[in-house]
Amino acid sequence: MFKKIPLHTQIILGLVLGLVVGLVIIQFGFSPEFTVFYIKPIGTVFINALKMIAVPLVLASLIVGVANLGDISKLSRIGGKTILAYLITTVIAITLGLLLVNFFKPGNQLPQDTRDKLMAQFDSQAGSKADTAAAIKDQGPLQPLVDIVPENLFAAAADNGSMLQVVFFAIIAGIALLQIPKDKAKTFTDFFDALNDVIIKIVEYIMMIAPYGVFALMASLIVEIAGDNPDSAVELLLALLKYTLVVMGGLVLIIVGVYSLMLKSFTKIPFSHFLKALRPAMLLGFSTSSSSATLPVTMKLVEEEIGVSEQVSSFVLPLGATINMNGTSLYQAVAAVFIAQALGMDLTLSQQLTIVLTATLAAIGSAGVPGAGLIMLIIVLEAIGVPGAGVALIIAPDRILDMFRTVVNVTGDATVCCVVASTEGELPDGLIRQSNPFTNTEAEVEEAQQD
Numbered sequence: 001m002f003k004k005i006p007l008h009t010q011i012i013l014g015l016v017l018g019l020v021v022g023l024v025i026i027q028f029g030f031s032p033e034f035t036v037f038y039i040k041p042i043g044t045v046f047i048n049a050l051k052m053i054a055v056p057l058v059l060a061s062l063i064v065g066v067a068n069l070g071d072i073s074k075l076s077r078i079g080g081k082t083i084l085a086y087l088i089t090t091v092i093a094i095t096l097g098l099l100l101v102n103f104f105k106p107g108n109q110l111p112q113d114t115r116d117k118l119m120a121q122f123d124s125q126a127g128s129k130a131d132t133a134a135a136i137k138d139q140g141p142l143q144p145l146v147d148i149v150p151e152n153l154f155a156a157a158a159d160n161g162s163m164l165q166v167v168f169f170a171i172i173a174g175i176a177l178l179q180i181p182k183d184k185a186k187t188f189t190d191f192f193d194a195l196n197d198v199i200i201k202i203v204e205y206i207m208m209i210a211p212y213g214v215f216a217l218m219a220s221l222i223v224e225i226a227g228d229n230p231d232s233a234v235e236l237l238l239a240l241l242k243y244t245l246v247v248m249g250g251l252v253l254i255i256v257g258v259y260s261l262m263l264k265s266f267t268k269i270p271f272s273h274f275l276k277a278l279r280p281a282m283l284l285g286f287s288t289s290s291s292s293a294t295l296p297v298t299m300k301l302v303e304e305e306i307g308v309s310e311q312v313s314s315f316v317l318p319l320g321a322t323i324n325m326n327g328t329s330l331y332q333a334v335a336a337v338f339i340a341q342a343l344g345m346d347l348t349l350s351q352q353l354t355i356v357l358t359a360t361l362a363a364i365g366s367a368g369v370p371g372a373g374l375i376m377l378i379i380v381l382e383a384i385g386v387p388g389a390g391v392a393l394i395i396a397p398d399r400i401l402d403m404f405r406t407v408v409n410v411t412g413d414a415t416v417c418c419v420v421a422s423t424e425g426e427l428p429d430g431l432i433r434q435s436n437p438f439t440n441t442e443a444e445v446e447e448a449q450q451d
Contacts, residue, residue: 011283014211015218022222032223040220046213049206050293053199055157057296058318059170060196065314066174067189075175078420082316085416086324087360089262093254093326093408094359097333098352100250106242106334107341167322196314203296207280214287221399243338244397250330251408258326259415267422269306277305278414285410289402294410295321302414309426316420320413327405327412332359332377335394340386351384358384 150156150165177185260271285294421427
């Protein structure tokens with residue numbers, strides 16, 4: 001009976017049950033050690049399993065995707081459209097965030113005593129991240145270009161934070177395959193094509209434990225936020241409620257405004273059907289806070305549920321998981337101005353324009369893993385003259401907001417993928433629903449076949 005429930009429903013149940021269990025543990029004063037030692041590891045195993053296949057999936061799918069494009073001109077055309085779309089949506093997200101935070105001014109609502117308490121409580125965390133950000137800031141202007149090229153492919157493949165280097169190698173390898181005789185290239189592409197199929201099958205195995213992993217992640221998150229004081233999590237969220245609502249409001253506007261308009265303008269996919277098809281990936285992105293970990297699921301759904309060709313999805317989505325961070329960009333804009341407001345600093349127009357530029361570059365360089373946006377935020381703060389230690393003000397709700405902005409990142413990747421596929425004639429006229437174990441029950445499959 002349980003197996004007939006669609007996966008997205010199982011994931012929602014896992015989220016809700018995890019929330020309930022976490023609240024029960026802190027409300028009745030149960031020891032958090034049980035959660036940390038016996039529940040959280042299940043979620044950790046689930047995330048590690050997804051991260052385990054992220055690098056080989058990106059490597060295999062990009063090499064095959066580029067090689068299957070057939071010629072360099074098609075690669076440059078699709079690549080140009082993809083990067084342009086990601087850059088435009090990133091700038092729109094940052095601008096929207098700045099408009100919202102300047103209109104609602106959430107930083108002016110933060111009480112002085114709460115501000116001091118947060119500064120003292122999270123000063124050590126902010127300091128460690130500030131050190132990392134300072135090291136990045138001290139690098140030369142061309143360092144991001146240097147960082148793209150790996151000095152050791154295997155070392156880059158062993159670090160999910162170096163995904164951009166893996167992407168670079170995969171694209172170069174794919175281009176090289178286009179330049180050698182087809183009979184020689186076929187052996188190479190057949191291997192990676194088979195590897196890609198194997199990884200997708202592994203994804204199906206991993207997703208069998210998704211509801212349990214999500215349950216464990218949510219339960220442990222609630223317990224860890226509360227700490228030794230059951231009321232601290234609630235007080236923290238109430239103190240930063242306006243800031244949180246501004247960020248979440250902006251994230252919603254990106255999805256229902258920007259993404260829906262893009263789909264309506266360039267495709268014939270009904271937006272409601274798009275969201276329904278992408279639900280499992282959005283929920284997974286919410287629970288893992290990692291667009292890279294969600295990538296295998298996003299690729300499978302976009303191909304099987306929406307009908308995007310593998311040729312386009314295998315190129316656009318891995319690239320998007322690396323450089324497209326619309327939700328993170330909006331959050332960085334709102335958070336930077338919020339911190340300045342809370343510290344009593346008025347930002348000039350030039351400083352806010354600096355946020356647009358810096359946050360755009362930071363989004364491209366930000367790894368698609370949990371917590372990366374916080375380090376990049378410090379770089380944005382330092383660029384506009386706001387003390388990096390001020391990031392302590394928003395550390396408390398950051399983990400929760402990270403979950404929501406990852407949903408936007410994942411949805412943005414899929415949106416751009418559909419738009420690019422439509423402009424290339426690689427997308428059906430409507431939403432094609434096929435038999436997919438991620439979303440469809442047996443009844444839904446039979447209904448789709450009858451239609």
